[in-house]
Amino acid sequence: MIVPKRNPDVVWRLEKGLHAMAWDKARKEEEFEDLGVLTLMVKGGIHQLNLVGAEIWTRINGISTLKKISGEVGELFGWEEGETEEAVLEFLTGIAEQGWVTLNESAGRDPAPPWKGSRKA
Amino acid sequence: MDFSVPVRIRWDVDFRERSGRVKRIARRIAEASPLFVELHISGKRGFSELSGILAELQKAGPHVSVHLPLLPQATGMARRGYPVDYIWDVGATAGFVPRLPEGAAAISFIPDEETAEELPEIVAEFAESDLAELHLPNVNAVRAVAARGHVPVPGIDRLRAAAEAVASLGLSLPGKRLVVHDFFLWKALMRTFPGATGDRVEFSGCQAGTALAYVDWEGNLYPCDSLPIRLGSIEERTLEEVWNSPLRGRVADTVRSTPWACDGCAEHRGCLGGCRGMAFLASGFLDAPDPACPEERPSAPPKIASSES
Numbered sequence: 079m080i081v082p083k084r085n086p087d088v089v090w091r092l093e094k095g096l097h098a099m100a101w102d103k104a105r106k107e108e109e110f111e112d113l114g115v116l117t118l119m120v121k122g123g124i125h126q127l128n129l130v131g132a133e134i135w136t137r138i139n140g141i142s143t144l145k146k147i148s149g150e151v152g153e154l155f156g157w158e159e160g161e162t163e164e165a166v167l168e169f170l171t172g173i174a175e176q177g178w179v180t181l182n183e184s185a186g187r188d189p190a191p192p193w194k195g196s197r198k199a
Numbered sequence: 200m201d202f203s204v205p206v207r208i209r210w211d212v213d214f215r216e217r218s219g220r221v222k223r224i225a226r227r228i229a230e231a232s233p234l235f236v237e238l239h240i241s242g243k244r245g246f247s248e249l250s251g252i253l254a255e256l257q258k259a260g261p262h263v264s265v266h267l268p269l270l271p272q273a274t275g276m277a278r279r280g281y282p283v284d285y286i287w288d289v290g291a292t293a294g295f296v297p298r299l300p301e302g303a304a305a306i307s308f309i310p311d312e313e314t315a316e317e318l319p320e321i322v323a324e325f326a327e328s329d330l331a332e333l334h335l336p337n338v339n340a341v342r343a344v345a346a347r348g349h350v351p352v353p354g355i356d357r358l359r360a361a362a363e364a365v366a367s368l369g370l371s372l373p374g375k376r377l378v379v380h381d382f383f384l385w386k387a388l389m390r391t392f393p394g395a396t397g398d399r400v401e402f403s404g405c406q407a408g409t410a411l412a413y414v415d416w417e418g419n420l421y422p423c424d425s426l427p428i429r430l431g432s433i434e435e436r437t438l439e440e441v442w443n444s445p446l447r448g449r450v451a452d453t454v455r456s457t458p459w460a461c462d463g464c465a466e467h468r469g470c471l472g473g474c475r476g477m478a479f480l481a482s483g484f485l486d487a488p489d490p491a492c493p494e495e496r497p498s499a500p501p502k503i504a505s506s507e508s
Binding site for chain 2: 089090091093094095096114117119124126
């Protein structure tokens with residue numbers, strides 16, 4: 079399982095007005111992809127993410143897995159499950175190459191064992 | 200790029216023992232959630248307000264740096280352990296190292312028309328010291344106008360001569376960093392100290408009125424301290440309200456555009472038009488070229504340029 083973690087040296091901020099504006103456009107099915115809604119500063123350079131990037135970025139917490147983030151983002155934008163995970167991984171790989179996040183492999187938690195005992199009345 | 204509110208805010212907290220309603224200004228800045236705040240403190244008024252300002256700013260959690268003069272009272276402030284970076288303004292004369300507080304890591308020197316020739320001595324002392332960073336900001340035009348009625352912008356010849364004098368000293372700056380605001384001075388120093396000046400690959404041009412804002416000691420908001428175009432007062436309105444004014448929008452549009460004389464210039468890819476504040480101060484036009492640019496250019500704009508006042 080892949081668990082992305084933000085580089086703590088990256089400082090960032092959600093551009094609240096622009097984020098709301100982008101969501102408004104998305105709901106009206108207008109173009110929103112070119113609108114920067116989240117600002118990151120890395121080593122003095124300024125970068126912006128669009129709405130999709132921002133929704134992924136804000137869900138990165140060092141605990142949530144790629145699968146969980148993809149599920150939430152896919153639901154937000156009404157995307158197919160398989161496509162979403164691939165797209166989110168592509169985005170994460172891109173920002174990992176820039177050093178903004180690290181992608182850690184986590185063994186994850188095994189599913190709970192099936193109940194074997196008998197319930198007492 | 201556009202921003203709901205500025206990413207970096209410089210605030211001149213006091214000026215000749217004058218300041219506005221400091222806590223209100225600090226609160227207005229914190230409400231805007233900047234990522235970086237640079238506080239410039241010059242006297243007793245600022246020293247006495249610093250802890251209150253920091254308490255207010257911490258609510259938004261920006262990275263805070265405090266520029267202080269090398270005064271005994273200021274060096275005492277640094278020992279109080281506020282969670283900020285201190286940058287010591289060393290003035291215009293060398294011999295600053297003995298006056299620095301213990302553990303000082305960063306200093307600042309403004310090369311203006313009167314002080315540019317001191318640059319070699321400042322860099323030489325910095326090179327020999329344990330300091331990690333030397334900041335070379337541009338002239339603070341708002342403050343200069345209030346203090347002396349004019350802005351002492353250094354000419355490119357003077358800056359170039361200072362950079363050449365620095366180069367002739369044969370210094371090296373291993374493990375140190377030069378933070379140079381002016382693109383053309385940076386370019387001149389880069390040849391001498393390629394490892395210390397950074398490569399500016401992330402440089403996105405002048406940030407006045409886009410990512411950057413400046414607040415003066417009375418709470419007036421400007422696009423940058425080098426660009427004395429007053430946008431409004433954040434004592435009277437929120438920073439976001441002043442930032443969303445049509446005037447700020449016009450400044451930002453002009454800053455993002457290519458200056459008329461830079462069309463077709465091969466250097467423009469690097470400098471992106473340079474400092475618009477210096478251009479405005481030199482010509483009265485925001486869309487004029489940076490006067491520090493050494494490239495040859497047409498003597499007059501091809502069209503009537505719009506000015507902001």
